[in-house]
Amino acid sequence: MDGSRGGLPPVPPWTPGGHVGAYLVGAALIAAGISIAANWKARWSATLVGIFNLLCVVFLHTIHFSDIVHSGVGRTRAFEPLAISGAALVLAGIIGSGTLAARTAAPRQDQTVLLGRQILLGRLIFAVSMIIFGIQHFMYLAFIATLIPAWIPGHLFWVYLTGTGFIAAGVSIMVGKYARLGSTLLGVMFLLWVLLLHGARVAAALHNGDEWSSLWVALCLSGSAFVIAQSFPKKT
Numbered sequence: 001m002d003g004s005r006g007g008l009p010p011v012p013p014w015t016p017g018g019h020v021g022a023y024l025v026g027a028a029l030i031a032a033g034i035s036i037a038a039n040w041k042a043r044w045s046a047t048l049v050g051i052f053n054l055l056c057v058v059f060l061h062t063i064h065f066s067d068i069v070h071s072g073v074g075r076t077r078a079f080e081p082l083a084i085s086g087a088a089l090v091l092a093g094i095i096g097s098g099t100l101a102a103r104t105a106a107p108r109q110d111q112t113v114l115l116g117r118q119i120l121l122g123r124l125i126f127a128v129s130m131i132i133f134g135i136q137h138f139m140y141l142a143f144i145a146t147l148i149p150a151w152i153p154g155h156l157f158w159v160y161l162t163g164t165g166f167i168a169a170g171v172s173i174m175v176g177k178y179a180r181l182g183s184t185l186l187g188v189m190f191l192l193w194v195l196l197l198h199g200a201r202v203a204a205a206l207h208n209g210d211e212w213s214s215l216w217v218a219l220c221l222s223g224s225a226f227v228i229a230q231s232f233p234k235k236t
Helices: 018-037 042-059 061-070 072-103 109-139 141-147 155-175 179-204 209-230
Strands: none
Touching: 018 042, 042 061, 042 072, 061 072, 072 109, 072 209, 109 141, 109 155, 109 209, 141 155, 155 179, 179 209
């Protein structure tokens, strides 16, 4: 599957390199995923994933900045990797904080501050992305309603509900109020999308690369929301 053709995050479809670039990016992401899952150099892998996604948005997606401003597709393509970038930076900060605490009873103050700022930056990036996604639900209400399976009643209701949920979760993360609960519910919402919406669409079109991409992005954002939730204390 050519990731650049369908706009698979973090690579926009106009990125040069074609199949070669897609394979290289894919191999790097697989290696990073294995590293994080195995907890081997996980902090560095998460940091690289975060920086890579962020750089793709800054240097590749903004080439077509007008699409981000005026096109829902272009905006989604840019803010999906941006949200993943924020969550990856938060994950790296969480791992780094745990590593410091394990190595010494008195971590250096500058290291602790740096990791704290990294987590705050990642939360902010993720929160802004969620708010944008929520706003888009209201901007493209009729279209998003068509994506909901026919057997689920009240399509418009669910679009309003999920749009509001996006915005509420984003705001809660930004201000730190009910942030752990809001992020957890957001992760559950994405996971339900994977099971109820994307799974059915993939099953109906097994050779459609865009449907597979949408499923994996939703699953990644679900995990990202759970990572954000874990970055907050149990009582926020």
